[in-house]
Amino acid sequence: xxxxxxxxxxDRLTIDIGGANVVDDISFTVAPGKVMALVGESGCGKxxxxxxxxxxxxxxAIRTAGRIMLENTDLAALSERQFRxxxxxxxxxxxxxxxxxxxxxxxxxxxIAEAYRVHHGVSKAEAYEKARQMLVDVGIPDPTRRLDxxxxxxxxxxxxxxxxxxxxxxxxxxxVADEPTTALDVTIQAQxxxxxxxxxxxxxxxxVLITHxxxxxxxxxxxxxxxxxxxxxxxxxxxxxxxxxxxPYTALLLASVPKLDDAPKADxxxxxxxxxxxxxxxxxCRFTERCPLATDKCRTxxxxxxxCGGGHRSACWHIDRLAEIHEVAA
Amino acid sequence: xxxxxxxxxxxxxxxxxxxxxxLLGKSGPVVKAVNGVDLDIARGETVALVGESGCGKxxxxxxxVGLQAPISGSVRISGxxxxxxxxxxxxxxxxxxxxxxxxxxxxxxxxxTVGATIGEPLIVRxxxxxxxxxxxxxxxxxxxxxxxxxADRYPHQFxxxxxxxxxxxxxxxxxxxxxxxxxxVSALDVSVRAQILNLLVALQKRTGVSYLFVSHDLGVVRHxxxxxxxxxxxxxxxxADRxxxxxxxxxPYTKALMSAxxxxxxxxxxxxxxxxxxxELPSPSNIPSxCAFHTRCPLATEICLKxxxxxTPRADGARVACHHA
Numbered sequence: 243x244x245x246x247x248x249x250x251x252x253d254r255l256t257i258d259i260g261g262a263n264v265v266d267d268i269s270f271t272v273a274p275g276k277v278m279a280l281v282g283e284s285g286c287g288k289x290x291x292x293x294x295x296x297x298x299x300x301x302x303a304i305r306t307a308g309r310i311m312l313e314n315t316d317l318a319a320l321s322e323r324q325f326r327x328x329x330x331x332x333x334x335x336x337x338x339x340x341x342x343x344x345x346x347x348x349x350x351x352x353x354i355a356e357a358y359r360v361h362h363g364v365s366k367a368e369a370y371e372k373a374r375q376m377l378v379d380v381g382i383p384d385p386t387r388r389l390d391x392x393x394x395x396x397x398x399x400x401x402x403x404x405x406x407x408x409x410x411x412x413x414x415x416x417x418v419a420d421e422p423t424t425a426l427d428v429t430i431q432a433q434x435x436x437x438x439x440x441x442x443x444x445x446x447x448x449x450v451l452i453t454h455x456x457x458x459x460x461x462x463x464x465x466x467x468x469x470x471x472x473x474x475x476x477x478x479x480x481x482x483x484x485x486x487x488x489x490p491y492t493a494l495l496l497a498s499v500p501k502l503d504d505a506p507k508a509d510x511x512x513x514x515x516x517x518x519x520x521x522x523x524x525x526x527c528r529f530t531e532r533c534p535l536a537t538d539k540c541r542t543x544x545x546x547x548x549x550c551g552g553g554h555r556s557a558c559w560h561i562d563r564l565a566e567i568h569e570v571a572a
Numbered sequence: 573x574x575x576x577x578x579x580x581x582x583x584x585x586x587x588x589x590x591x592x593x594x595l596l597g598k599s600g601p602v603v604k605a606v607n608g609v610d611l612d613i614a615r616g617e618t619v620a621l622v623g624e625s626g627c628g629k630x631x632x633x634x635x636x637v638g639l640q641a642p643i644s645g646s647v648r649i650s651g652x653x654x655x656x657x658x659x660x661x662x663x664x665x666x667x668x669x670x671x672x673x674x675x676x677x678x679x680x681x682x683x684x685t686v687g688a689t690i691g692e693p694l695i696v697r698x699x700x701x702x703x704x705x706x707x708x709x710x711x712x713x714x715x716x717x718x719x720x721x722x723a724d725r726y727p728h729q730f731x732x733x734x735x736x737x738x739x740x741x742x743x744x745x746x747x748x749x750x751x752x753x754x755x756x757v758s759a760l761d762v763s764v765r766a767q768i769l770n771l772l773v774a775l776q777k778r779t780g781v782s783y784l785f786v787s788h789d790l791g792v793v794r795h796x797x798x799x800x801x802x803x804x805x806x807x808x809x810x811x812a813d814r815x816x817x818x819x820x821x822x823x824p825y826t827k828a829l830m831s832a833x834x835x836x837x838x839x840x841x842x843x844x845x846x847x848x849x850x851x852e853l854p855s856p857s858n859i860p861s862x863c864a865f866h867t868r869c870p871l872a873t874e875i876c877l878k879x880x881x882x883x884t885p886r887a888d889g890a891r892v893a894c895h896h897a
Contacts, residue, residue, distance in 0.1 A: 283761035284732075397852050427624035428788055429849045432832035436848060454762060457791075457834030460841040480838050498766035499836045500795035506814060507773045507796060510766035516731040517761070 249274045249448045250295075250333075250416050255308035255318070257290050257299065262520030264303070265290050266472045270465075274415065275446040277438075279459045279480075282469035285517050288452045291469075292418045294318065295450065296335050297325040312416060331361045334409035338421040340401035344393040350404045351389025357408045376407040381437060399430035403437070410441065417441075420452040435462050456499055460484060465553070468492045471518055471528035474547065478554040488556035490533050493567040527559070534567065535560045576651040579668075579749040579782045580613040580636065585645030587631050590857075601857040605631040606642070607806035613750065616776065618783040620793040622829065623803035626853050629786050632803070633752050636784070637669050638662050650749050667697060670743040674755040676735035680727040686713075686738045687723025693745045712741040715778075717771060733764035737771065744775065754786045769796055790833045794818055802826050805856055805864040808883055812890035822890060822897040824869050825849075863895065871896040 248271035257265035265287040272278040280288040293299050295310055295317060310317040312332055320328060337343050345353060354376060355369035362369075370389065377385035380403040393401055402422065409417055419438065423431040439462055442449055453459060459466055459480065467477040468489065476489035487493040497511035504510075515532045524530065530540045539559050547555040558564075591602035606628045613619050623629045634640040636647055638654045647654040649669050657665060673679050680689060691709045694700045700708050710720035716737040727735055736756065743751055753772070757765040773796060775781065787793050793800060800817045802810040802825065810823040821827050824847075831847040849868045854860055860867050866876040875895050883893045 283763060399852060427853075428832040429624060429828055430852065432834075432846075432848050435834075455834070456762070456836035457841070460836050460838040461834040463838075484836070484838050495762055496836065498763055500769075500791045501836075504795060506794070506798075509770050509773075510795070512766045512770060513763040516733065516764070 247273055249313065250450070251309075251311045252291070252295070253309045253311060255291060255294060255310065256306050257287070257294060257303050258306050259303050259520065262523060263306075264472045264520050265294070268308070268467075268469075268474055270467050270474070270477060272416070272448040272450060272465075274448050275442055276464045277442060277449040277451055277462050279451045279453060279463035279466045280469055281453060281456070281459055281466055283454060283517055285471070285519070286469040287472040288469050289420060292335065292420050292450060292452050295333060295416075295418055296329060297322065298335075327361075330357050330409070330414065331412045332414055333416040333418065334412075334414040335418040335420060336402070336405045336409050336422050338424050340398060340405045340425070341393055343405055344401060346393055349390050349392055350396070351391075354389075354404065354407050354411055358411045361412045372411060373407070376411050377403075379441075380404075380407050380410075381433075382407075397430075398426055399433060402426060402430075402434055406434075406437065406441070410445070410447070413445065414447065416448045416450065418450045418452070421454070422451070423458065424453070424455070431458075438462065456496065468495070471523060472520075473528060473557065475529065475558075476554075476556045477547070478550075478556075479552065482552060482554050486554075488550050488554060488561050488564065489558050490535050490560070490564065490567050491529050493564060497568075527557070535563050577614065578612045578648075579615055579650050580611065580784070581646075581648040581651075582609060582611040582632075582636070583646040584608050584610060585632070585635060585642045585647060587628070587635055587640060587642045603855075603857045604806050604859055605856055606635065607859075608645070609803075609806075609808050611801065611808070613782050613784060615749070615782060616780045617799065618776065618785055618797045620785045620787060620797035620800045621803060622787060622790065622793060622800060624788065624829075624853055626805075626856060627803045628806040628856070629803050630754065633671065633754055633784070633786060636750075636752060637666065637671055667693075667746045668748050669750045669752065670746070670748040671752040671754065672736075672739050672743050672756050675759045676732060676739045677727065679739050680735060682727055685724055685726055686730070686741075689727075689738065690723070690742045690745055693742065697746060699746070708745070712745055715744070715775065716741045717767075731764070732760050733767055736760060736768055740768075740771065740775070744779070744781070747779065748781060750782045750784065752784045752786070755788070756785075757792065758787070758789065765792075772796065790830060791836075802829070805854065805859055807864065807893065808891075809865065809893045810890065811883065811892075812888075816888050816890050820888060820890070822886065822892045823865075823894050824871050824897065825865050828868075863893070 251271040253269050255268045268291055282288045305318055351373055354373035358369045358372050374385045382388050382403055423434050463480045466480050466483045468475045470491050475491045494513045513532050526542050527540045527545050530536045545557045545559045547557045549555050585606055586608050587606040589603040590600045621629050635642050649665050652665050654665055687709050690712055691705050694705055709723055713720055713722055718737055757768050785797055797814055799813050801808050804825050810826045821830055828847050828849045835841045851868045854867055862878050863876040863881050866872040881893045881895050883891045885891050
């Protein structure tokens with residue numbers, strides 16, 4: 243990770259809902275042109291973390307500590323008025339379901355152009371020309387005709403390209419992508435992931451990618467933070483994480499995905515039990531109840547993120563006993 | 573269970589929608605969702621049906637259980653014809669074929685206890701009542717890894733994975749020959765998926781039930797299936813047993829699907845030969861001439877525009893519909 247020169251740095255972010263720390267002390271950084279993946283299962287806090295970056299937290303969720311620094315600006319401290327200027331221009335977001343994010347009654351051209359006019363105050367014609375160029379950049383054929391179409395006339399993959407156009411037309415430095423390909427078919431997912439890789443390379447945009455799909459992470463991420471029950475369990479450069487996971491949760495998660503060389507119908511490694519709800523969070527490690535390595539210490543003391551070298555950090559008291567996990571999984 | 577060798581025999585099934593005049597008199601285009609497919613599933617076998625949205629896999633599933641009438645063809649469940657069956661016959665057939673869906677929360681009645689939900693098919697069929705019913709429900713719950721006392725709880729008291737277990741228990745209550753699983757683990761968290769896949773494998777070993785496993789996740793398909801069928805715009809384009817299929821995929825669409833599914837390993841994934849399709853699935857109301865895949869196929873030549881390739885057998889036993897593969 244380019245820790246020396248981060249574009250975005252989330253620093254000890256903590257978010258409460260009803261008194262429970264649903265996002266607890268999250269820190270990570272993203273450099274320009276890099277992809278940071280936040281991975282985890284439902285309820286791990288990955289989406290709340292991303293909404294906090296855009297100032298889009300629901301009213302019940304309160305940021306109680308931490309900063310979100312985009313270069314020298316603390317996004318978390320912006321007023322709603324200031325945020326309106328930042329959103330789209332400095333930091334943008336795309337969501338899982340593109341058809342739910344677009345206005346069904348407005349042509350896609352005017353939706354893309356609107357995003358540009360809000361921040362640049364140019365004429366309609368100029369904004370439309372910008373929108374047309376943007377459609378070329380995201381690989382939409384016949385852009386002039388597409389500008390006049392409505393979202394229902396476009397496929398899911400096409401709508402996601404429109405969303406990406408809206409998000410990127412003002413050239414933000416950070417793009418938050420919340421499960422951007424989950425609702426798409428696999429051949430279309432491959433197209434969209436390739437497009438995102440190209441945009442990162444061409445424009446130097448930093449991407450924070452929220453996903454639950456380890457395959458997507460393996461394809462596009464530079465760094466990965468594995469989240470569990472509101473905390474970062476492990477954070478590492480992508481190759482290190484897959485080659486040598488240092489947290490029992492990550493190790494089991496990777497082992498539970500069917501592999502190329504598995505015997506057919508052989509038992510897959512499983513993680514017993516389910517993710518705890520916020521009112522079940524204990525004082526110690528939140529993975530304790532499902533962890534084969536758990537001891538009394540895990541129940542009573544929260545493990546800090548231990549530095550394992552090379553940007554690899556893991557919040558586990560028993561990193562030295564991880565070989566046992568590989569036996570359980572095998 | 574009956575002793576007919578194949579639990580499912582589909583012959584030349586076609587399902588079309590629309591085409592008749594609508595409310596305002598104008599007749600719409602005919603949507604050709606399924607266009608003449610043949611498929612057998614043997615007892616105890618798991619066949620995967622793979623394809624993208626709009627390929628017709630859900631329509632085919634619905635046709636198999638008699639929820640959708642085909643315009644032609646035959647569907648036999650353990651020897652009994654589904655097409656043209658009257659209500660009473662369908663009732664008998666449906667006890668031999670059951671279906672589970674992607675989102676267990678939508679498949680369960682939030683106001684019924686799971687015990688009532690699992691027991692309902694048994695009451696409807698007059699299989700069990702009173703104490704015998706209670707015992708049967710308890711056994712079913714244990715078979716899917718839940719506890720007998722869970723019978724008194726409601727769906728909202730369970731996690732997603734547990735709800736899918738309840739759905740599976742209900743589907744198995746009548747000991748069907750065939751279970752159609754429509755993306756059964758797609759809505760579940762990764763750590764829970766493996767639990768449900770292990771359960772499906774274990775139940776098959778114990779009961780000999782056959783699965784038609786509809787999925788887009790080739791990793792899961794490779795893990796759980798004996799045979800794979802790939803569907804594109806209403807037709808099968810490739811059909812092979814698992815090892816042949818994954819070792820030597822032949823149809824360009826199959827290759828594209830395989831290269832599109834990201835492997836959960838950055839080394840493998842980033843070294844992989846990419847074969848990315850341009851364009852999107854054409855509309856099933858306007859299927860391209862000749863080979864329906866020619867609009868997106870990198871191998872397409874003139875013959876592909878004119879002649880539709882038939883599913884033909886290859887040396888290794890695979891059957892492929894392609895002029896060039």
